[in-house]
Amino acid sequence: MFPLDCLRAGESADVIDVHGEANWVCRMAELGIRSGSRIQMLQEGTTCLLQVGGCKLCLRSDASSQIMVAPVANSHPVHS
Numbered sequence: 001m002f003p004l005d006c007l008r009a010g011e012s013a014d015v016i017d018v019h020g021e022a023n024w025v026c027r028m029a030e031l032g033i034r035s036g037s038r039i040q041m042l043q044e045g046t047t048c049l050l051q052v053g054g055c056k057l058c059l060r061s062d063a064s065s066q067i068m069v070a071p072v073a074n075s076h077p078v079h080s
Contacts, residue, residue: 003064013039014038015036015067019066019068038072
């Protein structure tokens with residue numbers, strides 16, 4: 001288990017926990033980022049781009065460091 005901001009582009013992970021103020025945790029859940037959901041890192045960086053369900057979301061690195069994930073075994077980074 002590690003923070004979301006450690007994922008590389010192309011890797012997928014399951015959300016284990018979301019830390020922070022209750023309002024922020026609730027907002028993340030409304031966007032689909034909650035315990036048990038699967039996400040994919042599309043673009044890493046200080047503002048990362050995620051695939052969550054059928055949606056794409058941008059998160060700042062301070063927010064993504066509060067989301068703990070577990071990697072998906074068959075997830076491989078996309079190489080250019």
